[in-house]
Amino acid sequence: MSTELKPGCSTKLNTPADIGEQLQVLQVHPRDNVVVALQPLAQGAALPEPFAQLTAQQAVPAGHKVALANIAKGEPVIKYGFAIGAATTDIRAGEHIHSHNLATLLSGQVNYRYSGCQAQPLTFPAGLPTEFMGYRRANGKVGTRNELWIINTVGCVNRAAMRVAEQARKLYSDDIDGIYAFTHPFGCSQLGDDLDHTRRLLAGLIQHPNAGGVLVMGLGCENNQLSKLLAASEDVDLSRIRSFNAQQVEDEIEQGLAAVEELVARMRDDKRTPCPVSDLVMGMKCGGSDGLSGLTANPLVGRIADLVAAGNGKVVLTETPEMFGAEQVFMARAQNEQVFGDIVTLVNDFKQYFIDNKQPVYENPSPGNKDGGLTTLEEKSLGAIQKGGSAVVNQVIRYGDMASQSGLTLLEGPGNDAVSSTALTAAGATLLLFTTGRGTPLGFPAPTVKISSNSSLAARKPQWIDFDAGGLLKKGQDAEQFSHDFFRYLIDVASGKATRNEQSDNREIAIWKNGVTL
CATH class of the missing domain: 3.40.50.2300 (Response regulator)
Known part of the structure; x- marks a missing residue:
């Protein structure tokens, strides 16, 4: 079974805000054969329209997946429009899909083919701030x-x-x-x-x-x-x-x-x-993701990435292992064949790092991710890369290097929150956008804006969370306006407004160690 992503395939997703009402479930992409529970579903509960012919066969926690159709053993489970793994047993429509009946299809290195840049041009909207202090x-x-x-x-x-x-x-x-x-x-x-x-x-x-x-x-x-x-x-x-x-x-x-x-x-x-938006350098990171991270917080950050890129600013995205299974989305947006080749090398070198250390490339998601509804690395990656928006990938840099090109840069680094966030700072990010579904008090040298994927986390941990992306789930919420309001907030932060990590004095660094100590 292949998980190859076809360059040029649409990655346009549905979001709760696009649909404009408080939903119980969401089909993220029209090709998906699963829906995501946005609220806990009781066993026997009928799914809402347009899925009213289905009932939940088991209790399903929020953020977890429910089968829309019968899926035979070995067949792909589709979310975000792509395979996130294969069924390990026959799955009936309405059944809960998770680690007990879904497994990754990832293995080692993959051969890739350059098919040109599929990214669409971006424009900076009128009415948004064009400067920060x-x-x-x-x-x-x-x-x-x-x-x-x-x-x-x-x-x-x-x-x-x-x-x-x-x-x-x-x-x-x-x-x-x-x-x-x-x-x-x-x-x-x-x-x-x-x-x-x-x-x-x-x-x-x-x-x-x-x-x-x-x-x-x-x-x-x-x-x-x-x-x-x-x-x-x-x-x-x-x-x-x-x-x-x-x-x-x-x-x-x-x-x-x-x-x-x-x-x-x-x-x-x-x-x-006063300095133009083109002088902004934003680092994008997720940590403690849940099943809603790829639906709310990460797409919200992706919209910010597109705004900054459209304003000729710099956006840096790291966590290379959390591109595994979704890397071809970035490859389809490579500026040219050289950048495409750099992405291939970045991904294959990191997979080889796992292989050299006798570890499977798919040893992810974490226990917290799984509790929140994420099952396979493909699923986690397809949600994580939403933080990169839809901009052209203009540059690939190695760990410790600094971003020098406007637009989207991919930075070599592990998924570890502290190591990757420090690497983003060292790459020049003057503002970090950190999405989370479970929360963390971690902060780094650059102002670290914590964005919750769900409103319950924001309410429970206001001392950690700066912005609640769970607001996208509110009835009538306009996703574009929501992202524009968030952009204005980020301009205020760039101009001196303190983040929660700054108020709490949570600042630290971590360095990637992968060799011998004498």
Whole structure:
């Protein structure tokens, strides 16, 4: 059985908002042989029109799937218009479809064929903001915050970096947007790709436009030598960088505070100025997805991706394993054959990473995803890629690289929330859009906007959630207007409105480790 996606096939989906009423179930695409329960269905309950001839054969939780027709063992189960796996037993119409009767069809690498770019041109709508208030840097990049970041070369100086940040905040909290130490356990006893990942990731953070000043703290004897890290941070204003090795100064805390004082003096007069939408860089991420993520939050973020791309801004999407089974949707939108080939390499290299480590490429979704209704990686991927909207894919970059092209960029990275969100930040994202069906308090160096896929999560965890995409399920809701309102909110965030992660001071980084430790 093949799950190949035919380039050029329509990926236009139905959404609850398109239909305009509070539904119990939704057929996401006209080709689907399943519907998704938007509310819990009791056993024996009749499905609403136009599926009233069916009754639920079992109790079905919200976010889970119900068969629209009889599906024989081995036949594909279709959602989003594509196969999300095959039935492992005969399934009757009205039956609950999940892990007990559906299995993935994914295996190893796939041969792909370039058929030209199928993406349609995008236009930026009239009436939406075309500017935000940002911090223009000397290299032309624009930050959404004016913060001082402390970056350490090695985990040995974590506590010293944190103490410098804690003491500096007491002295300078009214002068700039914030002072933060982003610590990690790496930088020593690393070799090869592992060391390269650490250095490139940290170099990306050092060059980030949200950091109006950066203090880089080293130890002195680590593999990730301070001089080499600074050399990898090419696109910086040297007047806004301070650095030292703790082994080479008498008191690293005093030295750090003196460096912070100099940087704050340099940053104090920085002002927000009007900047075009083309200066926005948004990173798109999902975590703790449920069965509604691909119907509400992810398509909403995809509409934002299209707006930013239409405004010549940058959109960065990562989580390579959560493209498996849906990668050909992106391949059909590759700008040219070179970008198409880069997508093929990105996907096949990541599959080989799984194979080399003797792991199946389909070892996903997580237990939380499954509880929320997601069954196979194909299903999760087809929902996850909705965050990329419908824009042309203009660029593919590797972990630790920075996005340089307007439009949609695919970034190599794992699905892990902390690792991939840090990679998005290091790639230059000055605003992160993080969709979730189950919630998480995680936050990252860039302002992290949490978007709930369902309203119950937003009501239960208001200290985590910034925006409720579950509002798309309300009767009469207009999806386009809803996305435009969200875009206006994001302009406010880019202009300084604090996100929940900022209010709670939830900020951290994580680095991808995939090699040997000495």
